[in-house]
Structure formats: C-alpha cells, structure tokens
Amino acid sequence: MQDQNRQYRVLFVDDEPRVTNALKAMFRRDYEVYTANSGDAALALLADTRIDVLVSDQRMPGMLGSELLASVSQRYPRTMRILLTGFMDKKAIVDSINHGEVYRFINKPWRKEAMQHVLSEAAQASDLPVDLYASKKAADDTRGDASTRANTTESRLGRALLMIEQDQTVRHQIRRFCAQHQIQIYGTQNPQQALAAATSRQNIGVALIELSSDTTAAIQTINLLRQARPELIAIVLTEEYDANTAVDLINQGQVFRYLAKPIEATGLHSALKNAFRRHAFLRENTSSTNRYRVEKPVGLSASLQAWINRIVQPKLQK
Known part of the structure; x- marks a missing residue:
C-alpha cells in the first residue's frame, strides 16, 4: 500500500x-x-x-x-x-x-x-534514496562524496563479475578487460551455475549475460539472479534488438545496460564502471533496490524450478 x-x-x-x-x-x-x-x-x-x-x-x-x-x-x-x-x-x-x-x-x-x-x-x-551518479549533472555536483563512497565500498568488497557468454572471442575480450582493471571474473555456462555462483559469492556485483537464441531462458536467469541478489547489476550482450524482449528484460530483469555485439571497448568500460558504482550504492542503500524491483517469473522449466526450490528459495526467505 x-x-x-x-x-x-x-x-x-x-x-x-x-x-x-x-x-x-x-x-x-x-x-x-x-x-x-x-x-x-x-x-x-x-x-x-x-x-x-x-x-x-x-x-x-x-x-x-x-x-x-x-x-x-x-x-x-x-x-x-x-x-x-x-x-x-x-x-x-x-x-x-x-x-x-x-x-x-x-x-x-x-x-x-x-x-x-x-x-x-x-x-x-520514488521516496527511496536515488543513485545520484546515474545523472551526469548530479555526479558532477557530488563527485567528491559519491565517488569516494563508491570506490571505498568497491575496494572493501572486491570487484567480481559473473559472465554467461558462449562466443569465445567475446569471452576473451571480457577476460582481458577484467584482467586490466583488476576485476575477478566467474565464467558460467548455464542458469544453475550462474545462480550457484551469485548466491555463494557476495563479491559478485555485476552479471554479463548474453541473449542467445533462447531469450526466455536468459530473461529467467536474469530475473532469478535479481531476486536472489537484488543489488546485483545485470548487463545484456546482444546482436539483435527486439521490442518484446526489451519489455521483458526491463519488467522481469531491470537490466542496467543493453550492449551490442561486437562489443566496443569504450562502451564496455563505461557500462561496467557505472554498473559497479550502482552496485556499491545499492550495497550501502539496501532499501533502494526497490527502485529496481523485478516482476516474478512465469513459465519456468521443471528442472529450473526444482533448482530454485532447493538452492535459491532459502536465500530469498532470509
């Protein structure tokens, strides 16, 4: 109410x-x-x-x-x-x-x-604290305090990234970027591995998820990651843009950025820098995760639902 x-x-x-x-x-x-x-x-x-x-x-x-x-x-x-x-x-x-x-x-x-x-x-x-460095003007006005807090939080927690990407060239590009910027990376191949990594490693702040031919599975994975870890920031990698998929990615996943393949290095750097800042803000302002609340998933496969009941659901009830 x-x-x-x-x-x-x-x-x-x-x-x-x-x-x-x-x-x-x-x-x-x-x-x-x-x-x-x-x-x-x-x-x-x-x-x-x-x-x-x-x-x-x-x-x-x-x-x-x-x-x-x-x-x-x-x-x-x-x-x-x-x-x-x-x-x-x-x-x-x-x-x-x-x-x-x-x-x-x-x-x-x-x-x-x-x-x-x-x-x-x-x-x-709308009553909850807002991530001011989401706005360039606000970031300019509060650069000292906001940036210092974000960097302090990132340093204390460590920065780690979760990745689901099948293209070897893209994986290597992202791994090189993470090595250059001292970001730990966890590569996973399926929703179960991604959920297991995200729920067991609290230093994971950002998830990079490819939109493969099975967009439904990708959206469900993002949704479940966001439910288990509301402060987790999701970025999708895609070769095609589709309006219906975009609607689901926001309503069910509250994705932070849409990145086109082939990935442009400057765009990747900007997206990840801002994503880790957003994650740091949400770690310090947990109530603000409701500004990025996701809808509940529908039509989950039996195997994925069983996994949720056994692994993820206990996390959501804490």
Missing part, C-alpha cells in the same frame, strides 16, 4: 489530450495528477513541480517518449519513469534502457488494474 500521509504526484504525457484526460479522470482519486501533451511541455512542468512518477507514451511528435525519459533521468533522477509502448524502433529500445533507465514498460492497450499496480509500486519507490 502506498504512503497514506501524502498524495503522490503522477505526470501523464501523451500527444492526444483525450488520452491524458482519460488517465487523469481514472487516477485523480489516488494521485495528484498532472498532464502534458508533449515532451517539451512535460519538461517545463517538471522544472517547476516535483513529480514522483512519469508515465509517457512513446510515439509523440517532436520528442519521443524514450527521449523524454532520457532527459528526465539526467535532470530529475528521483522521478520514476514508465513508458507506454506500442511500436518501438531499435534506437528507442536502446535509449529507453541505456539512457532513460525505465522502471517499467506497459504495453498498449493497457489495463487499469495493471497500471494501478505499477503506479503504486513506482510511487512508493
């Missing part, structure tokens, strides 16, 4: 006034509702009003929803960001994850019950 002591502020953004009017009428009893019919109008409102949850359509003239979320992520990182999706192109998929750090995708046409559930979770999460 959301905090009854105050009414959270929700901003709905859609270029069609009939849509924003309908959403306002639907949720005005539960929230202090604001509306905007363009990305520019939304940013103007955000400049003067503290918004807890932003819900934006993707396809809008002038500024796409993914572009709006990227801007809000930089300027107002505390605001929880939700994207309504219909059709999304490749760039929109990458931007909404890598730059917008969207909390949830909601498929259109949406259902009121589903929307209400996501809004309630997002509103409560």
Whole structure:
C-alpha cells in the first residue's frame, strides 16, 4: 500500500489530450495528477513541480517518449519513469534502457488494474534514496562524496563479475578487460551455475549475460539472479534488438545496460564502471533496490524450478 500521509504526484504525457484526460479522470482519486501533451511541455512542468512518477507514451511528435525519459533521468533522477509502448524502433529500445533507465514498460492497450499496480509500486519507490551518479549533472555536483563512497565500498568488497557468454572471442575480450582493471571474473555456462555462483559469492556485483537464441531462458536467469541478489547489476550482450524482449528484460530483469555485439571497448568500460558504482550504492542503500524491483517469473522449466526450490528459495526467505 502506498504512503497514506501524502498524495503522490503522477505526470501523464501523451500527444492526444483525450488520452491524458482519460488517465487523469481514472487516477485523480489516488494521485495528484498532472498532464502534458508533449515532451517539451512535460519538461517545463517538471522544472517547476516535483513529480514522483512519469508515465509517457512513446510515439509523440517532436520528442519521443524514450527521449523524454532520457532527459528526465539526467535532470530529475528521483522521478520514476514508465513508458507506454506500442511500436518501438531499435534506437528507442536502446535509449529507453541505456539512457532513460525505465522502471517499467506497459504495453498498449493497457489495463487499469495493471497500471494501478505499477503506479503504486513506482510511487512508493520514488521516496527511496536515488543513485545520484546515474545523472551526469548530479555526479558532477557530488563527485567528491559519491565517488569516494563508491570506490571505498568497491575496494572493501572486491570487484567480481559473473559472465554467461558462449562466443569465445567475446569471452576473451571480457577476460582481458577484467584482467586490466583488476576485476575477478566467474565464467558460467548455464542458469544453475550462474545462480550457484551469485548466491555463494557476495563479491559478485555485476552479471554479463548474453541473449542467445533462447531469450526466455536468459530473461529467467536474469530475473532469478535479481531476486536472489537484488543489488546485483545485470548487463545484456546482444546482436539483435527486439521490442518484446526489451519489455521483458526491463519488467522481469531491470537490466542496467543493453550492449551490442561486437562489443566496443569504450562502451564496455563505461557500462561496467557505472554498473559497479550502482552496485556499491545499492550495497550501502539496501532499501533502494526497490527502485529496481523485478516482476516474478512465469513459465519456468521443471528442472529450473526444482533448482530454485532447493538452492535459491532459502536465500530469498532470509
């Protein structure tokens, strides 16, 4: 249940006034509702009003929803960001994850019950401490304190990375990078090995998971890793971008970054540096893991479910 002591502020953004009017009428009893019919109008409102949850359509003239979320992520990182999706192109998929750090995708046409559930979770999460170095501006403003805390935590815990990647060339590239940056690496071949490593080695802060032909298994693996270790940061490696997969990766895995193959060295360095910083922040601010909460998995195989019951479930109950 959301905090009854105050009414959270929700901003709905859609270029069609009939849509924003309908959403306002639907949720005005539960929230202090604001509306905007363009990305520019939304940013103007955000400049003067503290918004807890932003819900934006993707396809809008002038500024796409993914572009709006990227801007809000930089300027107002505390605001929880939700994207309504219909059709999304490749760039929109990458931007909404890598730059917008969207909390949830909601498929259109949406259902009121589903929307209400996501809004309630997002509103409560907006009260939690935010990782300020997720925002470049905030990082510049707090560089001394935040960076020092992150580096101190990483030094104390050690840095380790979990990897599931079948391509030998990519594995060697990642291993070379880890050797150069004093990052311990655990290579695994399947979900069971990955879960065993993550639940037994607390110094693992980041998981690099390839999206193979079996994307369902990859998404389930990420979901289970995040449930067992909510502070674990997941990065996916992929050759193809698919909108439906992106929706599941966020809703069920809260992936931190989407990296394209072949991996570009600068992009890998930036993603891992920021991922370890995020992990350090979440280790020190455990309640903030709810800002990156994942949905429960569905349709697990019998063997994987048995493994969870025997190995992972006891970890979740502690």
